[in-house]
Amino acid sequence: MTSAISHALSRRSLIRGGALLGAGAIAGLPLAGAALAQDASGRWPAVARMVGAYVDNRRVSGMVATMGFGQARADTIARGTKTFAGDDPVGPDSLFRIYSMTKPITGMAAMMCIDDGLMALDQPLYEIIPAFRTMRVQKRYDGPITADNLEPARRPITIRHLLTHTAGLAYGIIQSGPIREAYSRRGLVPGQVSRLELAQAIMGGTPTDSLADFAQGVAEMPLVYQPGTRWSYSVALDVMGRVIEVVSGQDFDAFLRQRIFDPAGMTSTWFRVPRGEAGRLTGNYFLMGGFPIPLDMPRNSVFLDEPAFPAGGAGLVSSPSDYDRFLRMLAGYGEIDGRRVMSEAAVRMGTRDLFPDTLATNGGFTSNGLTFGFGAGGLVGKGDAEGLYGWFGAAGTSGLVNMRRALRHNLMTQYMPAEAYPTQSEFPQAVARDAARLLQS
Template identity: 65%
Template sequence: MVRAAAEFDISRRSLLRGGAMLGAGALAGGVPFTQAALAQGTSGQWPRVARLVSDFVARGWSPNAVVALGWGQNPPEYLGQGDTTFTSGIRADADSLFRIYSMTKPITGMAAMMLIEEGLLSLDQPVADILPAFAEMKVQKVYDGPITEDNLEPAVRPITIRHLLTHTAGLGYSIVQQGPLAQAYAENGLNPAQVSRLEVPGGLNSPPAPSLEVFADRLATMPLVYQPGTHWSYSVALDLMGRVIEVASGLSFDAFLQERIFDPCDMSSTWFRVPESEKARLTANYFLLDGQPLPIDLPANSVYLDQPAFPFGGAGLVSSPRDYDRFLMMLAGFGHIEGRRVMSEPAVRLGTSNLFPDTLAPDGGFTSGGRTFGFGAGGLVGMDEAAGLFGWFGAAGTAGLVNMKTGLRQTFMTQYMPADMEMQNAFPQAVAADAVAMER
């Protein structure tokens, strides 16, 4: 018997596994992710990735999987199987539309890097210079404790642009926090993304703030969960960065992305709202209940056909495998793509480097599987044998990574929640193994 959506046990922690910590573990076992040492491959053969895609679709969690792989400025190769929904009969391909959720964050991060390069922002500039409401923040003494004066203390330093880019501002997240703060976020519409028209537990379907300006103003009234600059803590920081970008640039956040990134990169299928004319390209999103996929957002009446309350800079975009590969291609070209300069090389190099503040606590960094990673402008940064890696993951099973040393680009698209850590691990391992085989 199919259970109603209201009975789905979608916990905040399970959704977090689908988008926050995902993929870091992908670098922690199996085939070592040592693409920094790889030469550019020319065979165009990805047998392990092809097998992984085939096995994944055969598992039945999602009706499709589409992969884009490429080197440097060379055109991508696409691998894929399945249809846009279990019943559509429409083949999923490079131009199909997927909810990329937190893969929005590196795009927002690079938009901020453009303004830093132009002198309109600076990394260690207090956010309060742009948004004065953040001038006097309070911090919870007990993490996720009560929101009462006896559990609050003044922030010892201001939140900076660097803190927002690296999730070290101490801001909360409705998919992470528990108790009073999670409730306060929900009541104030501090949501990280759209998910479904259905009632979905977990703090994701409460009414959102009516605008990005109101979102920022309400967020400024919330206590922080950590002192700024001390801990990596997944948060709404990149959503707030959207408001910083529009104030600093004088353009609405979505207009800035369109004019400065999407149009120059020829990302013609990346939107906060899917046009009605394009809904046939939209894939369905599913929730796994006892291993069975139940639809929570179907193309014909998707919540992404509506204008969102505001553009979610942390998790709001829909994109295609082709489009996201073009974003990665621009990064691999250090801001250059097909004869066009989208970003300066210094801005890309800085944004894809480890930007953690020097005030980070000894145990305050980003770790997974016993390994430590850096963090750049909205995405993880590989360290040691994974040096050069930059990118992030999405709550519905997507992944987008580029190795800045070798130019190897890799995008994985599918749609199911919560995304599976095993799959997030397997994809970059398969890419790495095939890439190693190419140089032999």
């Protein structure tokens, strides 16, 4: 990998996605009641301008935004094409790599297991996966993995810790030095990017061959923080996939299909895209010096292959219409189209702040000077942003719902790293401006 690519592809940006700005403006919006006009661009002019500017200036090949109130059908604004080289337009049924927007889905699956009595929020992880019973913690962050830099964990990792990224687990795309190298050697790589050799450098190696072995390997590694003390982005939601397998007795991907995707009518969300659906895939690009380089193209996408294991932290491909159904189900407190997918109690728990009471005073999740709580795999708004829940993806995607005001919105596009453009901050701001105008008219 050239030094220019290495510099541009910061590990933190690849999976974490961009920063959140302006989300607090959404929280003050009342629930929409009146039926809206037919032209989505006319209703959402700020969103339409933003989407149009990115596509017209060829910063992205295509972009799709969906916005909706309550249980009403989503408005869609779609511009551009699936790839720069083609003329096939993007739309609400196009397929996008959502990467870390997989995490809230896994988080809600965990809430269902808690609701079913299969596990408990503050249950020690070792009771489900015994390999996590005795954990060691680095004294110096990203320091050597040697006896003089390790100490025993002061408390066990819990299910709550996994859901909120406070377990102290590492992430190969975040860490540096010996622990990153150890994760790479052990195959603790929770995601795929491309068939290109560059992909191994991006993701930190070749993944191990099963979710069970992935969780076992993570348990063998030292923690980077004491459990329950700091928010630290990690492989926690990938480990949660294995937890769900153990407590439910089902393969993780089968659980998601049976309990969430099928009941919610999400027919276009997969860890592996069927070959017959390859024409719906968009192209993913790596931006080097602002120039898009093909990274994963539709007809030869790595997502057409069976993954090494279903990665609950970053493994899914979905469509704008499908992810809107997930957000609409949450906005309906577990119900969509008259069908209950989750209990209201499980949704309420998963979308509230679940940070442990052992969190250090400076140990929470902050972004651009704003402080948020964290729920089941996604941020939780505080103060003016109360009610907000959701997360972002490494290829520029965003998925948020305001539970208090029933305003849901997601943005789909494909470029890496996500922080190359400010789409993940501009989109919530544009939605807030348009929604405020709509609700005053």
